[in-house]
Amino acid sequence: MTFIWPPLHPWGEFVAPFYTLILFKRIKMKIGIASDHGGFELKRMLISRLSVMNHILVDFGNYQYDSGDDYPDYVIPLARSVANGEVERGIAVCGSGVGASIAANKIEGARAALITDHFAAHQGVEDDAMNIICLGGRITGVETAMELVLAFLNAKFSRGDRHIRRIRKADPAGTKLLD
Numbered sequence: 001m002t003f004i005w006p007p008l009h010p011w012g013e014f015v016a017p018f019y020t021l022i023l024f025k026r027i028k029m030k031i032g033i034a035s036d037h038g039g040f041e042l043k044r045m046l047i048s049r050l051s052v053m054n055h056i057l058v059d060f061g062n063y064q065y066d067s068g069d070d071y072p073d074y075v076i077p078l079a080r081s082v083a084n085g086e087v088e089r090g091i092a093v094c095g096s097g098v099g100a101s102i103a104a105n106k107i108e109g110a111r112a113a114l115i116t117d118h119f120a121a122h123q124g125v126e127d128d129a130m131n132i133i134c135l136g137g138r139i140t141g142v143e144t145a146m147e148l149v150l151a152f153l154n155a156k157f158s159r160g161d162r163h164i165r166r167i168r169k170a171d172p173a174g175t176k177l178l179d
């Protein structure tokens with residue numbers, strides 16, 4: 001796991017809290033991000049854009065392009081981290097976004113979805129407490145991806161009784177962070 005918070009300094013992990021104090025900037029959100037080779041380039045661009053927006057980014061890999069790598073090796077650790085609250089939200093990128101979403105949803109408490117439109121990017125959080133957005137690096141360009149990610153990050157779960165009831169029916173053991 002690599003801690004990336006801006007600026008992209010070789011000692012970023014060590015100096016990031018001091019930058020925060022000095023700049024009096026409120027850290028917005030701790031976000032985990034992961035990809036295989038199919039999502040590697042989009043992940044790299046998302047990290048570069050999100051890291052200057054005052055978010056803390058934790059990269060679960062892969063850390064270099066490897067055409068033989070497997071998305072579960074990065075997405076499952078990300079999903080575990082989201083489910084146990086170590087990071088608040090997750091971004092998982094593979095070639096289509098499908099494999100990432102299937103893998104992430106195997107983890108109790110991870111609520112992941114492949115997102116390609118703006119409405120689903122925020123309504124998935126508001127109604128369904130989606131906590132991992134999955135993107136296809138071979139499908140969604142960086143500008144659209146950023147709009148989807150920002151809609152996802154800015155949305156909040158409504159905490160409506162009917163929504164909690166539905167989420168519990170789908171994942172009874174995985175809703176502890178909703179309480």
Ligand code: RB5
Nearest residue numbers: 038094095096098099100
């Ligand atoms: C890898 O080539 C590709 O299959 C993977 O990134 C993803 O698209 C799976 O859903």
